[in-house]
Amino acid sequence: xxxxxxxxxxxxxxxxxxxxxxxxxxxxxxxxxxxxxxxxxxxxxxxxxxxxxxxxxxxxxxxxxxxxxxxxxxxxxxxxxxxxxxxxxxxxxxxxxxxxxxxxxxxxxxxxxxxxxxxxxxxxxxxxxxxxxxxxxxxxxxxxxxxxxxxxxxxxxxxxxxxxxxxxxxxxxxxxxxxxxxxxxxxxxxxxxxxxxxxxxxxxxxxxxxxxxxxxxxxxxxxxxxxxxxxxxxxxxxxxxxxxxxxxxxxxxxxxxxxxxxxxxxxxxxxxxxxxxxxxxxxxxxxxxxxxxxxxxxxxxx
Numbered sequence: 135x136x137x138x139x140x141x142x143x144x145x146x147x148x149x150x151x152x153x154x155x156x157x158x159x160x161x162x163x164x165x166x167x168x169x170x171x172x173x174x175x176x177x178x179x180x181x182x183x184x185x186x187x188x189x190x191x192x193x194x195x196x197x198x199x200x201x202x203x204x205x206x207x208x209x210x211x212x213x214x215x216x217x218x219x220x221x222x223x224x225x226x227x228x229x230x231x232x233x234x235x236x237x238x239x240x241x242x243x244x245x246x247x248x249x250x251x252x253x254x255x256x257x258x259x260x261x262x263x264x265x266x267x268x269x270x271x272x273x274x275x276x277x278x279x280x281x282x283x284x285x286x287x288x289x290x291x292x293x294x295x296x297x298x299x300x301x302x303x304x305x306x307x308x309x310x311x312x313x314x315x316x317x318x319x320x321x322x323x324x325x326x327x328x329x330x331x332x333x334x335x336x337x338x339x340x341x342x343x344x345x346x347x348x349x350x351x352x353x354x355x356x357x358x359x360x361x362x363x364x365x366x367x368x369x370x371x372x373x374x375x376x377x378x379x380x381x382x383x384x385x386x387x388x389x390x391x392x393x394x395x396x397x398x399x400x401x402x403x404x405x406x407x408x409x410x411x412x413x414x415x416x417x418x419x420x421x422x423x424x425x426x427x428x429x430x431x432x433x434x435x436x
Contacts, residue, residue, distance in 0.1 A: 137218040137250075137280050139270050140208060142200055142231045143174050144224035144417040146375065147264040155271045158208055162231070163198040164416040166190070171198055174416045183416050184378040187424045194308045197420045199231040205238035209251060213242050218250035218280050222267050222287070224259045224417070225334035252284050257334040258294045261375035261412040262430030266294060269371060269435040276436070290433045293363075296331035297339070297355035298375065298428025299348035303327055305423035328352060329428075349386055352428050353393050359431065367394065367404060372431045375414045378424040383411050386427060 141147075143161040152159055163171035164178060166186060172178040174197075187195065205221075212219055221239075223232035232255050239251045256263045269290065273283045300306065303325065326348035328339040339355055342348040360367055374390065376383030387409060395403045414426050 137220060137274070137283075138212050139267065139274060140219055140221040141256075141263065141267045142223050142235075142417075143415060144229070144231070144259045145222075145264040145267050146260045146412055146415045146418070147267065148412065149175065155268070157267065157271070160200045160204050160208055160231075160235075162200060162229075162415075162417045164195055164420065165198070166193055166195045168196055178416075180413055180415055184419070184424050187419070188378055194305065195416070195420045197417050199229045200234050202234045202237045202241070205235045206241050209238055209242045209249070210246075213246040213249035213251075216248070219252065220270060220280070220284060220287075221251065221253045222256050222263070222270065223253060224263060225257045226255050227257075227334035228259055229417075250280070252280075254284065254287055255334075256294075257291050258296070258331065258430075258432075260296065260414050260418040260430070261373045262294050262296050262331070262432060264412055265371045265373055265430050265432050266291060269432065273435050286435050290435055292333060293370075293433035294332065294431070295359055296375070296428060296430050297328070297352050297359070298331075298422075298426055299326055299328055299342075299345075299352055300422045300427075301326075301345075301425030302423065305419075305421055328355065330355065349389065349427065353390050356390075356429050356431065357394070357397055365433075366401070367398070368402060368408075369434060370431050371434050372404075372408065372429060373410050373412050375412055375426065375428060375430055377414050377419055377422070377426045379427075380411070380413070382425075383427060387411060390429075 140158045161173045161176055164174055165171040221235050223235055226232050235253045242249050256266050325341045327341055328351050330337045330339045374387055
């Protein structure tokens with residue numbers, strides 16, 4: 135269908151997949167000194183970013199949203215060609231990226247009043263935002279009309295959840311995502327937090343004393359959500375998001391498939407292809423640190 139799907143750099147989809155699906159991604163910026171900002175992927179690769187984090191654990195990088203001009207530069211060529219746009223942005227509770235997109239839209243409409251641009255608040259981020267974007271792509275590839283896609287995206291986004299853990303609480307504390315007292319206590323006691331993201335907000339979902347137990351608990355959170363919804367796991371699109379340690383993510387994936395398929399009890403099993411691994415990018419890992427690990431899950435569009 136002749137419309138363009140755009141998203142911002144929070145989507146954390148692999149570059150190869152972005153190209154394959156004909157997506158346009160407006161990147162975020164990242165800085166290790168709060169002065170020099172680089173475009174993620176364009177100027178600094180994800181692996182390079184993580185290596186810098188791991189090598190300098192006392193330096194807490196910052197991210198910055200795409201500018202109005204960044205969005206305008208992507209919108210304008212499409213407006214000139216009368217190609218409608220669906221632009222999916224990270225939750226507004228985490229970033230002003232959507233506001234940049236909306237301001238850019240207004241700028242474009244001044245010069246191209248017939249341009250068709252819909253900007254959507256994903257209410258999610260990172261690999262879950264990526265899954266949400268891929269559902270838009272699936273609908274497009276299946277021949278859905280522009281208005282059908284935008285309407286369906288609005289109805290499924292509330293089903294999105296992220297269940298994850300992190301290496302420690304220092305980055306969450308520095309990023310302002312938890313109270314400082316909680317962060318200090320976590321640092322002293324070596325607590326591994328369990329966190330749920332839904333509808334743009336993060337919620338504590340428990341604590342453990344070890345990485346292994348936190349991984350087990352993340353799987354439990356996913357299974358509990360499926361039980362609450364009463365829907366088959368194949369009604370959902372899933373992915374595992376990870377940070378620096380891909381080997382750990384692969385081990386976690388094997389564990390998750392084993393536990394989930396044991397719980398399915400003879401039903402259609404979840405395959406390796408149905409649980410892809412996506413590396414979490416700088417936009418979110420500046421808050422989580424180099425060792426985030428967990429699931430993104432959202433109801434399929436059809």
